[in-house]
Amino acid sequence: MPNFNPVIRKRYLEIPQPSLSDTLGDWQRLLREFKNKLGYNEVGVDLSLLGSLGRILREGNWKVTVTFSEIDGQVQLVNLEKGNTETKAYAVACDIGTTTLVMNLVDLNTGKVIDSKTSYNPQRAHGEDVTSRMMHCDKQGDLSQLHQLVIDELNSMIDHLCRSQGLKQDEINGLICAGNTIMTHILLGFDPRTIRKEPYVPLTTFYPAFLASEIGIKISPYGITKCIPGVSGYIGGDIAAGILSTRLNESEKITLFIDIGTNGETVLGGKDWIVACSGSAGSAFEGCGLEFGMNATSGAIEKIILKENGELNYETLGNKSPKGICGSALIDLLAQLLEFGIINRQGKINTQFKSSRIGKTAMGFEFVIAWSAETQINKDIVLTQADTDNLIRDKAAVYAGSAILLKSMQMEFSNVEKLLIAGNFGRHLDVEKAISIGLLPDIERNRIEFIGNSSIDGATKALLSIEDLEKAQQIADSITTFELTREPSYYDIYTSALFLPHTDMSLFPSVKIQK
Amino acid sequence: MPNFNPVIRKRYLEIPQPSLSDTLGDWQRLLREFKNKLGYNEVGVDLSLLGSLGRILREGNWKVTVTFSEIDGQVQLVNLEKGNTETKAYAVACDIGTTTLVMNLVDLNTGKVIDSKTSYNPQRAHGEDVTSRMMHCDKQGDLSQLHQLVIDELNSMIDHLCRSQGLKQDEINGLICAGNTIMTHILLGFDPRTIRKEPYVPLTTFYPAFLASEIGIKISPYGITKCIPGVSGYIGGDIAAGILSTRLNESEKITLFIDIGTNGETVLGGKDWIVACSGSAGSAFEGCGLEFGMNATSGAIEKIILKENGELNYETLGNKSPKGICGSALIDLLAQLLEFGIINRQGKINTQFKSSRIGKTAMGFEFVIAWSAETQINKDIVLTQADTDNLIRDKAAVYAGSAILLKSMQMEFSNVEKLLIAGNFGRHLDVEKAISIGLLPDIERNRIEFIGNSSIDGATKALLSIEDLEKAQQIADSITTFELTREPSYYDIYTSALFLPHTDMSLFPSVKIQK
Missing domain, CATH: 3.30.420 (Nucleotidyltransferase; domain 5)
Known part of the structure; x- marks a missing residue:
């Protein structure tokens, strides 16, 4: 694998035991191995992990596995375990989206993503876009509410992935996050509101590595969190990550x-x-602001084939009964509605077109994608005129x-x-x-x-x-x-x-x- | 002053405000000043201090005072205050002795020790020497008890010094400690017991800088604690500090x-x-293990002039009525008792010598230094045979x-x-x-x-x-x-x-x- 050199690694070490002719302190003894076996001269350590070193070294009979991170030029001891646990080396990578959270569980030995989990960002309840999230922070305590919402959801995703893969949460040694600047600020408990007003300046675009526990993330006690750096208030670490990816x-x-x-x-x-x-x-193409929009997860209509007469077939993710419609199908639908003249170039419904799928409510015309009986949600899944306007603006x-x-x-x-x-x-x-x-x-x-x-x-x-x-x-x-x-x-x-x-x-x- | 370059310093900064043509994030903006005005390229910061940066910068209208430490090659932001508080820059230095704690309150602008406080190490109740302190840690919870005792006493000394000088505890930005290896371990909550048994290896002889709050020291919220490095289990940071001093x-x-x-x-x-x-x-010359031994603080007999007939004059520290006897007077006394033949070369009382000051108890002979009525403690202050034996062994x-x-x-x-x-x-x-x-x-x-x-x-x-x-x-x-x-x-x-x-x-x- 090109560039395979994880920022968090494990290494099994058999450490020479102290003797009267070799009386180095435990930490200096471990550092000597870091230098001799791993080539590192300076290694940081948390106070309380340092405090537990002596017990672990002795209980492990000086055969231990170190987990360490190397981030921003600094090497940090992240964990110390008795015996050889090299084969169990895991961390998670996470996209902190305004709408969607995606988490990859990564095996640090193989570099493989062994499982993945997508969730909505529960902050959505307090506004769909970053502007409304920032506005939500105006009231005392609401930043910490938003912060807690995303932390709780991330913990639940970690828990889900661990259960699926038979791991314990404390076997996860780190969390690398990419998010836009506002999402990253809220993740870390930073007030993002200065980004909303001219000159749109964030607290920071560089995020030092911290203990994950400092923000309430439940992984290994000394596991680390690092957020990908961003550029400005509106160009965040998710974009830097995207550029890195491509x-x-x-x-x-x-x-x-x-x-x-x-x-x-x-x-x-x-x-x-x-x-x-x-x-x-x-x-809108993530499903936001649409009556039945959803992200591309199980039960989402992801493909639509419309016929000239207005009838249609659809496919859902996971072949489940539908509960909403995701981006790819919205594009399918809009394009074909236009193609068959069911909507015009301004996105307005052609009331001349005869189809049982075209309905009218107090809110205007709508187009039925899935009838109530077909769905998981016992409601017609429709595209409304407002949805169409939204998609076009978007x-x-x-x-x-x-x-x-x-x-x-x-x-x-x-x-x-x-x-x-x-x-x-x-x-x-x-x-x-x-x-x-x-x-x-x-x-x-x-x-x-x-x-x-x-x-x-x-x-x-x-x-x-x-x-x-x-x-x-x-x-x-x-x-x-x-x-x-x-x-x-x-x-x-x-x-x-x-x-x-x-x-x-x-x-x-x-x-x-x-x- | 030679070498005057404190490890903790304050600096007032007037920071260019953000504008549409200068949209650097708050932290990057502050770092730019650290680079331009102070010459530092890399500065560390605690997560929650970073989180409060934006508010403080704006409340201070971009005129702020940074407090920063430079320890082990790493620069760390320790505090950020609105306005110019450069003149109020304080820290404490501390000797963590087995018997005695000594603290200097230091003005970081002048380099002057502006006040000082000496206390007993309250761990003495659990053993007078390092060996008994280590033995005390054998029972579950007793290490944290000893740890808490010294932390509480240090906090009370800081409080005392602050009150005396009209300072607030959060105006103290750091604590530099020198102690023997066992005292330093207990201070940091580290188990010292491996030092007691062959091959006498400590957990560590290097102590990274930590937040003082991590060990419960109550100073400025992000104030730092650094312990002077030691050499081995029995040659500690107090000796390195002593060599540095001399x-x-x-x-x-x-x-x-x-x-x-x-x-x-x-x-x-x-x-x-x-x-x-x-x-x-x-x-014993610190007063330990002696019936009326005490350290050189107020009320200690610190000088004794013995006459040939066994009568004597003494001086006390602070000119108070005596409550005990400290090292210098013990030397005075022992030397003169020997000189006048009141004790012999083995330190045994000469029973032939006639003096009302020579008494006899169930425990053996004793020599009265101060009569009950003269003292603060309503007891004769005496040197016992056991005390003399102790001093000679020492x-x-x-x-x-x-x-x-x-x-x-x-x-x-x-x-x-x-x-x-x-x-x-x-x-x-x-x-x-x-x-x-x-x-x-x-x-x-x-x-x-x-x-x-x-x-x-x-x-x-x-x-x-x-x-x-x-x-x-x-x-x-x-x-x-x-x-x-x-x-x-x-x-x-x-x-x-x-x-x-x-x-x-x-x-x-x-x-x-x-x-």
Whole structure:
């Protein structure tokens, strides 16, 4: 495996016992092995782990396994166990999304992700996007409430993964997190509210390694937490992780990277330069703000095949009865509704179209995807007019972000040699359909790549390679950020994109629309 | 002041406010000032202090005072305060003795010790010497009891000093401690018991800097604790501090350093080499194990002038009515009792001597120093036969330690170019008397220097100089230790010294004894 050099490692050591001719103290004795066997001159240790050293060394008859981290140039003893436990070396990597939390359980010996778990971020109850989360912190105690919500959910995910794999929570020795700046702040208990107001400054974009227990994460007592560094209040560690994941920063090709998620970050660049911006863009495609939106987990409708008469087939994740609809199917649906003239280019329902699936409520028209009886939730799963409007605003914002970045570099979509789409879609994201609704630009298809959740992938890479974690910092340091709201042309570009696929059809030459 | 470069410092900073053209995060913004104004590239910070940064910076309108430590090559933010508080910069240095705790309150701006406090180590209730303290740890929970006793006493000393000087406890930003290895272990909550059994190995002789709050010390919330490194189980940080205090390690002269205290460490050497040993030697001269022994604090008899007829005058510390007798007066008394033939060379009372001060109890003869009515304690203050035996054993052990070290280097007392005597005596230690009882060797008087408590002095120096704290580590690393009990000749040398001044009077040519 390239770069396999985990930031947390175990090593079995047989330590020469003290004798009258070798009376080094226990800690100095262990440090001597760190130097001789592992090449480290300086190793940090927590006070109380240091305090337990003598007992463990003697109970283990001087045969012990050290677990240590190497982060930001500092080596830290993370655990000391009797005997040889080298084969049991685990940590988790985590994407702390505004909407979704994803956790990989990683075997540090093989570098393999042995299990994975996705959950909603329970902070959603207090606002769907980062702005409303920050506003929620205005009241005394509410930051710690949001903090506790995410910590509890992470603990429950760790617990779930451990149970599934027959591990104990204290066999997990570290947690590497990638999240946007606001989510990372709340995770660590930092007040994020300065990010909301000009000049949009976070408390920090670098997060030192801490004991996981300091923020309430329940793993090994001295296990560590490290968050991937970010760039600014709106370009966070999830983006640095995404770039790390894709190696965009080493690419010879001009690459456009779009993270379709709650915050809709967009990155443009390659090995010589990187620019990035963020807008509220993409959360609808994570299911946010939609009546029956959900993330790509069991029971989500992830693929829809619509017929000309308005009837349809769908597939669900895990082949369960549906309980909602996720990003890939939303793209399928929107594209095909447009294709068959069930909605027009402004996303409005064609009331002329006759289908039992088109209904009308006090809130406006809606389109039924799954009838109540088919579902897990005993309700029709529908796409409402409001949902459609939401998706169109979202895709317009995604498009505008990319367009502004390109404009800032005097480029156009035709200059994009590689287009990377990150996000929590289903497995079957259909590129033609995504282009036909204008979510993606109309460029050569072989330049487009769907990379799924690049944040969790980058966090996992950083966990598995000291060099990659260092690269994440270099990436963060090298990015130039743009404030979309400060670009005079942003609003025009955005407004022009509020059509399917766009007001200017010449930008989407390959897309044919029914008149 | 030479080497004035405290390990904890304050610095007032006016920080450029964030703006749309300067959007660095708060922590990065502060770090930029650390780099530009203070020359530090890397600064550590505790999670929760980092969390409070944004609020303090803004409440202080970006005018703040940083307190930071520089220890073991690492710079750490210790406090952040609104406005300019540079003038209020305090820390304490502490000698953690087996018998006595001494604390200096230090002004970090001037380097001056502004107040000082001495207390008994309350662990004394659980054994007078380090061996009994270690034995006390055998029962579950008793280590934490001993730990808590010393922590509580230190907190009460800090509180006392703060009240005296009109300071708040959270204005104290650090605590530098020097103690023997066992005391330091217990201070930090480390089990010291391995030191008691062959091969006498401690948990550690290096003590990383920790948050003082981690061990329960009540100073500024992120104030630090650092213990001076030691050499081995029986040569601790108090000796490294003592050597630092005396600059023995830089001396051109062969120097013998004797710390007359509970553990009786002896050091021999100079700039090229240093050897050291420790024996249970000297505690009687701190008042330990004596019926009316006490340390050199208010109410201690510290000077005694005996007349030929057995009558006497004494002086007390603070001119208070006496409540006990301290080291300097014990030496005075023993020497004069011997001089006037009231005791013989074996320390036995001369029953022929007629004085109302000589009494007899079930426990043997005793000599009355102060009559009940003169005292604070409504009891005769006496020196018992057991006390005398104790003092003689103690002075023999002190002598034997020095003799063994010299022997190991093929030297004799005549080779000693400088003799430094450290210890908690009174102010008036009388060199002639100390030699006449054989506590000190009979060498040229101008080579002898009493230096008082060199441990607290060394700890204070280390607090006031980054370089000196580093030197303490170099000193600890450079010392070769001897195990007295493993020297075959130790017992003979010790036994020969169980006379006043010695069996071999040729070793004490200047001492004249009444026949």
